Amino acid sequence: MAFKKKTDDSAYRDLKKDITAGSIGNLYILHGEEVYLREYYLGKMKEALLTGGLDDFNFHTLGAKDFSIHKLRELVDAMPMMSERTLVVVSDYDIYKGDKEAMADLLSDLPDYVCLVFVYDVIEYKADNRAKLAKIVKEKGRVVDFARQDQGDLTDWIARRFRALGHDISTDDARYLIFLCGDLMTGLISEIGKIGSYAKEKRVTRRDIDAVATPQLDAVVFQLTDAIAAGDFDKAFSVLGDLLHMQEAPIKLLSILGRQIRQLYTARLAIENGKGAKWLMELWSLRSAYPAEKLVQSARKFSLEWCRRAVLRCEEIDLAMKSTGADAEELLTGLLLELAAKKAS
Incomplete structure (x- = not known):
């Protein structure tokens, strides 16, 4: 049996570059197991795009329960107010299950001022590569998979989170924390908070971890x-x-x-x-x-x-x-x- 194929993280890296360079595009699909990262970068997109102080006018959300192509088109066509961009976030709507032709037409001609983001949280994102829609998504947007991070990136992140709380942790103990509590940032962030509050010394020890962490x-x-x-x-x-x-x-x-x-x-x-x-x-x-x-x-x-x-x-x-x-x-x-x-x- 071979190693698990490493997830292609090029779209994830490109998203970070888009945000840093101030060149956020018109269409993104955000999905994957690592909810913490997904929400973090969605927040960064919101900060970068909504700069005029009128979020109520320029930030729009639409859930799957209330979704229709007509409603989405109205939000996409809404001009920004005292800002250069608008942000439209659609949650848990499977774009390949509805009217794919209508969706393809909408996505192929998005206004320059809009950033349309489809967030997959409860449901899984599965592209139908046979559909014309998949080609348009590939040409016009980025599909970003927020996958579980590898151990090196995760231990570095754990160390940064503890430093923010005034603590240090060794690489070996960070690896132990991952082993004990799992490798999803979403779960680890609360454990880090508990351990950081409990630890009396600057250096977090394995004893501190065992005392308050909830093991998987x-x-x-x-x-x-x-x-x-x-x-x-x-x-x-x-x-x-x-x-x-x-x-x-x-x-x-x-x-x-x-x-x-x-x-x-x-x-x-x-x-x-x-x-x-x-x-x-x-x-x-x-x-x-x-x-x-x-x-x-x-x-x-x-x-x-x-x-x-x-x-x-x-x-x-x-x-x-x-x-x-x-x-x-x-x-x-x-x-x-x-x-x-x-x-x-």
């Missing part, structure tokens, strides 16, 4: 397997108890645990065959080296036979949960007891 479920399950690897079975069962107390469905927990065990198995195979974290990144399409390195580090504490057996038992318990009337929590707890016992022996 995958990271918690990793803590569970790490506790088994360290022989800390009290902690392992404490983590499982917390997850069940949070009313996480046992079948969901088993699914994540099973994936974690399979990753550990492949990490153990990598060690046996002289391969490293890069091979794991390729195999599991991981976006950064940090989780792959953690897997290798953890796998060194398990035997190959334990990993094989653990993978099989996860599959067997999954089948039992789905096909028998046995209590799912008891099955999951029993599996953890068995894995811990095998590791201890």
Whole structure:
């Protein structure tokens, strides 16, 4: 399995240049997972375009529920008042699902003064490349995918956010924060705020992160397997108890645990065959080296036979949960007891 294909970020970089150079165009489609970045740059566009102080007259919004080509044309044709430009933002309307011919005609002849932005938030943007409309969008505008950022850019951004709060953070601890809380800025920004308020010293530590950050479920399950690897079975069962107390469905927990065990198995195979974290990144399409390195580090504490057996038992318990009337929590707890016992022996 190859690395995930890197998202083409040329339109994203071009948008930043447009804003910086004061050369914002007439048509943009903004979509993608990274909501924080999308909203940030939409805000920058608004600041750059609406300079006359009459936002109510020059800034127009239209939602999918109220959308019609007629309404959109009225907003597009509205002349700016005491400003050179107007900004029209259309939210969650799929331009390829409506009257594509009418939309193509409108987009092909936008007035110079307007900037029309289609924002895809709840719905996914999917271009219909067979349609004439797709060609016009490509010729007249920019389709900007706000994708998840790579680890290098994300750690730099985390460091800048902490500096704004009067703190420093090491690159390694920034990578740990990403591992613990996920790699979306939208989620990380609130965690950074909590940690920045909690930390007493200038340098944020891992202890500060662990004290107040809310970990994603995958990271918690990793803590569970790490506790088994360290022989800390009290902690392992404490983590499982917390997850069940949070009313996480046992079948969901088993699914994540099973994936974690399979990753550990492949990490153990990598060690046996002289391969490293890069091979794991390729195999599991991981976006950064940090989780792959953690897997290798953890796998060194398990035997190959334990990993094989653990993978099989996860599959067997999954089948039992789905096909028998046995209590799912008891099955999951029993599996953890068995894995811990095998590791201890």
